[in-house]
Amino acid sequence: MRGVYKGHAGQSLSVDVLVRPALDDDGAELLQETAAAPPPRPEEEQQQQQQQ
Amino acid sequence: MAGLNRFKLAHATMFSYDGPVSESYNELRLRPRHDETQSCLSFRITTNPFSKPVAHLDYFGNWVHQFHILPEHRELRVESEAVVLVHPPAAGPAGGVSLKEIDRLSDSLLDEYFDWLSPTPYCPLLPILSELAWDGELRSDGSARGFAESVAALIHDRFTYKPGATHVHSSLQDCLETRSGVCQDFSHLLLAVLRLRGLPARYVSGYLVPRGASERVIGGQASHAWVQVFIPELGWIGLDPTVG
Numbered sequence: 001m002r003g004v005y006k007g008h009a010g011q012s013l014s015v016d017v018l019v020r021p022a023l024d025d026d027g028a029e030l031l032q033e034t035a036a037a038p039p040p041r042p043e044e045e046q047q048q049q050q051q052q
Numbered sequence: 053m054a055g056l057n058r059f060k061l062a063h064a065t066m067f068s069y070d071g072p073v074s075e076s077y078n079e080l081r082l083r084p085r086h087d088e089t090q091s092c093l094s095f096r097i098t099t100n101p102f103s104k105p106v107a108h109l110d111y112f113g114n115w116v117h118q119f120h121i122l123p124e125h126r127e128l129r130v131e132s133e134a135v136v137l138v139h140p141p142a143a144g145p146a147g148g149v150s151l152k153e154i155d156r157l158s159d160s161l162l163d164e165y166f167d168w169l170s171p172t173p174y175c176p177l178l179p180i181l182s183e184l185a186w187d188g189e190l191r192s193d194g195s196a197r198g199f200a201e202s203v204a205a206l207i208h209d210r211f212t213y214k215p216g217a218t219h220v221h222s223s224l225q226d227c228l229e230t231r232s233g234v235c236q237d238f239s240h241l242l243l244a245v246l247r248l249r250g251l252p253a254r255y256v257s258g259y260l261v262p263r264g265a266s267e268r269v270i271g272g273q274a275s276h277a278w279v280q281v282f283i284p285e286l287g288w289i290g291l292d293p294t295v296g
Contacts, residue, residue, distance in 0.1 A: 001065055001130065003078030009071030009126075015064070015274050019259045022058035022135055047067055047078070051236040051257060051277040 003047050011047060058093070061134045061259060063275065072124040081257070082132040083107070083115035093135040100129045112167075148197045148286040151189065151249070157284060158250050165252035165282060175240050175255075176224055177248045185245050196251060200281045200291055203245050207238050207293040235277040238293040242279045252282035256290065 063082055084092040097105055103119035110116050121128065154161070162169055171177045188203035214232040224244060227237040239255055246253035260276045278292040 001078060001080035001082070003076060005069075005073040005076035007069070007071060007073035007124075009069040009073050011067050011069045011073075014066045014068075016062075016066075017064075017259065017274050018060075018062040019261050020060050021261070022060045051234070051275050 001047070005047070013047065057138045057140070059136050059138065059259075059261060061132070061136060063132045065130045067128040069126050069128075072126055074122060074124045076121045076125070076128060077118075078120070078128075078130075079116055079118045080130065080132075081110075081114050081116055082134075083117065084134050084136045084258075085114065089139055089141070091137040091139070093137055095132070095134045097130070097132045099131075100127075101125050148195055148283045150194050151192075151196055151199055152194075153284070154196050154250050161250065161252060161282075161284075168252035168254050168282065169247050169250070171244070171247070174224070175243045175247070177244055178224065178228075180228065181241075181245050181248050184241075185249050188245065189249075196283050197281075197286060197289065199249065200246055200251060200253075200283070200289070204242055204279070204291040204293040205296065207241055208296040211238060211241075211293075213238075213294060235294040239277040239279050242291065242293045246279070246281050254280050254282075254288075256280050260295070 061084070065080075080097075082097065083095045084090060086092045097117055099105070099119055099121070101121050101123065103121050105117040105119040107115055107117050149157070184203060184206060188199050188206055191202040191206070192198035210231065211227070212232040213234065215234055217230055217232040218226055218234060218237050220236075222233070222237060224237070224240050227233040227241055233241075243253045243255060256278050258276055258278070276294070278290060278294065280288040280290050282288050
């Protein structure tokens with residue numbers, strides 16, 4: 001994601017990703033999650049996120 | 053996780069501003085591709101403050117969503133949800149061409165895969181990379197695939213995965229100097245070496261799924277990046293220099 005905005009405000013960014021199997025072959029939903037929110041990182045007026 | 057081939061993805065991005073901002077114009081690439089390797093069964097994107105994203109396909113076949121928020125706001129939250137069906141990998145042919153054959157095919161590869169062989173600001177073909185290319189060639193069996201796998205392994209062995217060592221605008225030079233980085237740095241590095249050697253290569257963005265609830269995956273805290281290299285007779289092959 002990237003973008004621009006009007007205003008002289010700084011910004012912090014957090015990203016939360018969750019991936020889980022939706023269904024197994026029997027149609028049952030399984031939950032195996034990864035979720036994390038990296039600490040906020042100062043950004044400039046352009047906003048863009050890094051891949052880890 | 054045999055038998056599990058459908059995945060739910062949730063990706064939330066939150067910007068917090070230390071003052072009011074307005075006239076925010078954004079674009080994002082979050083919708084999974086729909087191709088021979090996977091099917092995107094559903095996709096939804098929402099923003100807070102509310103917006104109406106519009107979508108188009110870019111030159112490379114990736115979905116791009118654009119949205120804007122004009123009123124003043126102090127936070128921006130973007131959430132996407134998708135369900136993806138991952139197809140079992142087809143049993144591809146073994147082998148593939150040699151590096152010497154790549155040299156012989158260089159003109160035709162450049163004609164057909166110019167975009168995947170050219171330098172970019174994030175992927176400069178620095179002369180210093182020829183050392184890594186040479187080491188990869190020495191360790192390979194002489195095949196193009198073996199070379200690509202050797203270079204990916206060398207990057208995995210010689211560079212340290214270190215979140216925070218680089219940022220989104222870091223250059224390849226930064227990664228080479230600190231010998232550390234995250235998946236996007238190692239992917240750019242591998243891309244540059246492969247392209248320098250005449251192999252078409254492209255950047256892939258996606259997600260890692262742990263094999264079990266207790267498994268920690270390097271790079272699993274955010275979207276992940278890896279590389280696909282084109283090998284004549286084999287097609288596009290995935291390589292992950294971060295996870296190995």
